[in-house]
Amino acid sequence: MWHDRLRNQPLIVRAVWTVLGLAFVVALFTARWSLAFVSIATFGLSLLPVLFQSRFGIHLPVRFFAGIVIFVFATIFLGEAFDFYNRFWWWDVALHGGSALGFGLIGFLFVFMLFEGDRYAAPAWAIAFVSFCFALSIGTIWEIFEFGMDQVFGMNMQKTGLVDTMWDLIVDTVGAGFGAMVGFFYLKRLELGGLTGLLQEFVEKNRRFFQKFRR
Secondary structure, rough: OHHHHHOOOOHHHHHHHHHHHHHHHHHHHHOHHHHHHHHHHHHHOOOHHHHHHHHHHHOOOOOHHHHHHHHHHHHHHHHOOOOHHHOOHHHHHHHHEEEEEHHHHHHHHHHHHHHOOOOOOOOOOHHHHHHHHHHHHHHHHHHHOOOHHHHHHHHOOOOOOOHHHHHHHHHHHHHHHHHHHHHHHHHHHOOOHHHHHHHHHHHHHHHHHOOOOOO
């Protein structure tokens, strides 16, 4: 089963895994141990969605899985190993906004799953608001983590301190709001680019969790 799941991944995912594998081998031959560690750690984290699917019987749409792998690759491998955070001022902003959007969609699906896909169990705005709070809370927890790492281990994850933290939270708020809005549009049977289609695809692939769902 694992072999089939890994083999059937889209080209972009297999390309990311290939880059990580090559980087790991090169790092071993050149004794760049930190790069070797980051490469193998990134690869391991990118496999977590596969483990998650097998453990809980949840089927992730291909685009959803690809987005997770690309995000992990951009955050850890490119961001830390190749210092993209300092090379490109917008790197951190893009990743925070993208992650907040993703958590907004995940929060919506989680709440919608609790209602077993019943569109009328609660007002659409209420479900969207809970999704927004879920995504924003994840962003806040991450900022607390960064603060803790800086204080305890003397790292510099907060970069410019309070200013960096506040801008991260602002971007998280915008991304979480957009993700919640996608969920709201979905409940109202309105289209918002391909994101509402992504939600629909997830529901269709996991109908046993959405037994009360009706088109």
